[in-house]
Amino acid sequence: MVTTSNLSYAYQNGKEITFPDIDLTPGEHLLVIGPSGVGKTTFLYLMAGLLPSLKGKVSISGTTLNSLTRRQMDRFRGEHIGLIFQQYHFIKSLNVADNLKLRQHFPKNSNDKTRRNQLADRLGLSEHLHKKVTALSQGQQQRLGIALGLIHRPQIIFADEPTSNLDDVNCAKVIDLLKEEAEICKSSLLIITHDLRVMSHFKNQVTL
C-alpha cells in the first residue's frame, strides 16, 4: 500500500532529516509518534507528494510518486489520498454541503449525494449542511475536516494530529470514527501524533 525507502528531506537551513522506512499493506494502519519539531508533518507531506525535492522513494498502491509529473501528482493526490489537517482548512465562501461537494468533484467529477449524506449523518453534520463553515463550532469544524479527508474514498488517509484540540471523550470518538470509516472504504490510516491518548488504539507504531 504505502512503502517508503531511504526517505530524507533537507530543510532550507541545511538541516537534514532521514525517515524510517515503512511498509503498509492495504487496510493496515500506522501511527507515527514523536515530540513536536521532529519532522512528523514533513514526513506526512513528503508521502503525500506535497513537498518537492524529496530524496528516496515513496510509492502508494504501486505508483512511485517520484516518477510522476507535477500534473500527474496533483491528480493522483486528489484521487487516492485523503488529508486531515491539524489546522482546519475550508473554502470559506462555500457552505458545508458545497465544501463536501467540491471535494467530491475534484478530480473524480462525482456528485454522490448518498455518500455525502451518509457521511454527514455519521459525523453529526446533517443539520449543519447549509451553514457557513465559519458558523460551525470547533468540534463541528474538526468533524468537517475529517469528512473532507474521507468523502472521496481515498486509499490512504493521512491525518496530522487529528485529536490535538479535543477532550478525552471526543478524542475517543474521533479515533473510532476514523477507524470505522477506514474500514468501510478499505483505506489505510496513517496518523501522526504526539497525543498519548491515541497510542493505545493502534498496535502498529513508528517513532521518529
Add this chain to the structure above:
Amino acid sequence: MKLGYLAFKNLVSKPLNLLLSLMLLSLSVSLVTFVLQLSQQLGGQLSKNIAPFDMVIGAKGSPLQLVLSSVLHVDAPTGNINLKDAAVLKKHPFVQTAIPVSYGDNYKGYRILGTEANYLDHYNAELLEGMLFEKPFEVVAGHHVAHLLNLNIGDTFVSSHGLASGGTEVHDEHLFTIKGILKPSGTVVDQLLVTNLESIWLAHDHEEHSEEEEHIDKEDHAKESGNHQEHDHHGEDHDHEEAHLGDEHHEEKEITSLLVKFKSPLGMVQLPRFINENTSMQAALPGFEVQRLMRLLGSGVQTINGIALAILLVSGLSIFISLLKTIRERKQELALLRTYGLRTGQLLGLALLEGLFLALIGFVLGWLLGRLGIWVVSRYMQNEYGYGLQINAPEQFEFYLLGLILVLTTIATMLASRSIFKLNVAKTLSDV
C-alpha cells in the same frame, strides 16, 4: 460543483470589494456608451433632417439660429422675410426647388408649419391615412404628434400664438381640421402639424384685422347696419383675402424662411454670398452649420471619453488590487484546492473566472445604465424639443469595448495571480 460556481461564490463573498469594482467599471462603461449613443444619434438626426435642403434664406441674424429654427424646428426664428423677395430666387437657374415655410403658432407645444405640399416629399413623408391639405386650415399631422396628442382624421383644434405650449393668446376664431396623418419618417416632420401658407397668414392677418376692426366696430358701430353679425363679417373678410391671394396681397405677404435645394453645386458657392451681400436677407447652409455644431459637440464628447477612459483604468487598477488582496487572503484555500488535486492552471482559471465575471457584470450594468441615461435624455428632449432618441441594441463599438475590458481584466488577473505559481502548498497549510 464547477469552478465557475466557486468563482462566483468567491466573488460575492466580498460584497464591498465587489461593489467598489462594479461601480467604477459600470460608471466608465455607462459614460462611454451613453456619450457615444447620444452624439451618434444627435448627429444622425441632424444630418437626416438637413439632408433635403442645401440652403436656408431668412431674416438677418445668427445663421445657426436660422438653421435650427427653420430646418430643425428647435429654436425661435430670426424674423420674417418678404415673400416677393424670396420668390425671385425660385426662378434662379441654380435653384432646383425653393419651398417657403412660415410658422409662429403651436398646438400644445407642437409647431404648426405653413408650407407647400412638396415640403413633405423632400422628407419622403407619406400619408398613413386621410389626404393632404388643400384648403386653408386643413392640417396633416406628423406621426408622432398625432400619436401623442391622440389626433384623428376630422379632429379640430385651435392654435396658440408662439412656439411654446401654454401660450396665453389663442387664435380661437379659426379651427384647424386634421385631414391626414403621416407615416413615421424618422425626421422632423414627425413632430410637425403641416398646413398651407395661407392658414398661417389668415390666422395672423385676422388677428391684426380683428384688433383694428374692434376699434372700428366701437367707433363706427352706429354706421354699420344693426343686424350685421360679427361672425358673418369675419367670413366675408376671409373670402376677400382668399380671392386676392397671390395677387396684390402677395407682395405684402411674409414668410419665415425659404428652404432651397440647388440644381448645381455652383449655387452653393455663389448664391449664399450674393444673398448675404446684396439683400436684406441672410442665407445659411445647414450642412455647414450642423458641422460646426457637431465639431463643438465633438470636443465635448472627446473630453468625456477621456474621463471615462481614466475611470476605466482606475477600475482596472481597483480590480487588480482587490484580486491581489483576495488571492493573498485565500492562499490557504488555494493550497487546500491543490491537495484536492487541482492543478496550478486550474487555480489560475479560478482567479480568471472571478475577474471575468466581475468584468462582465460590470459591463452589462454599465451598458444598461448608459441606455437608461439615453432614455431619460430622450424623455427630456421629447418634451423640450420634440426629438426623441432610440434605445439601440448593443453596437459593434460596444462589443469592442467589452473586448477591451475583458483583455484589461485578464491582464490585471494574471498580474495579481503570479503568486499562485509560487504557492508552497505544504508551507501554506501547516508551517513545515
